[in-house]
Amino acid sequence: MRDTIQLSEKEIVCIVCPNGCRIKCTPNGSEYSFSGNKCKRGIAYVEAELTRPMRSLTSSVKTVFSNAPVVSVRTDGEIEKSRIQDVLSALGKVTLDHPVKMGDVIIPNVCNTGVNMICTSNRLARH
């Protein structure tokens, strides 16, 4: 016997451009059909959202320096949304004890995502 997955109707707001189209995803057999998108980039976006949603992540890490106890960081690419908690846990274990500047890699290949966490601040830059 073959398992079937019941798809449900969804509405996803496309964030690819400022139009913010509300794209209706209607089950059509084992796939979805889409409506409400003004262009085909919206279809690519909702297909990715339905199967493997990706996100950029911004956060901060602790430092040992009293004049800058935290510095801001971000991913230099997108990671799977399901990995965000793993990455936040990894960031929570970091305490910087040396100067860093904007663009410096704080954690290379964070959690084996293929993406680096980079510094987005010059608060800890050596002058």
Ligand code: SF4
């Ligand atoms: S569907 Fe096209 S026009 Fe609409 S928000 Fe997405 S990218 Fe913009």
